[in-house]
Amino acid sequence: MSGVALGVGTxxxxxxxxxxxxxxxxxxxxxxxxxxxVGRLLLFGWTIGLFFHLCNGIRHLVWDIGRGFELDDxxxxxxxxxxxxxxxxxxxxxxxxxxx
Numbered sequence: 001m002s003g004v005a006l007g008v009g010t011x012x013x014x015x016x017x018x019x020x021x022x023x024x025x026x027x028x029x030x031x032x033x034x035x036x037x038v039g040r041l042l043l044f045g046w047t048i049g050l051f052f053h054l055c056n057g058i059r060h061l062v063w064d065i066g067r068g069f070e071l072d073d074x075x076x077x078x079x080x081x082x083x084x085x086x087x088x089x090x091x092x093x094x095x096x097x098x099x100x
Contacts, residue, residue: 002049009046051088055081
């Protein structure tokens, strides 16, 4: 699911960038969609997918060096990925809104 969220978010980013290059009217249309509830929901899903991929990638790097294969370690690292994903996503959105 995180790969699907990353794909949709990347398409949304490409749409936004293409609209910015197409001119002010197209950019205004894209900006209004991205700023809508559905657009922000898609961006939030993209943020979650991005941080899940990042955290799980770090988990796999640890596995690549031969550590963390005990069953307790696997469960612990899995829950660490979930918690880190939630915290990083929320922190990103909180900081993003506080800067605006």
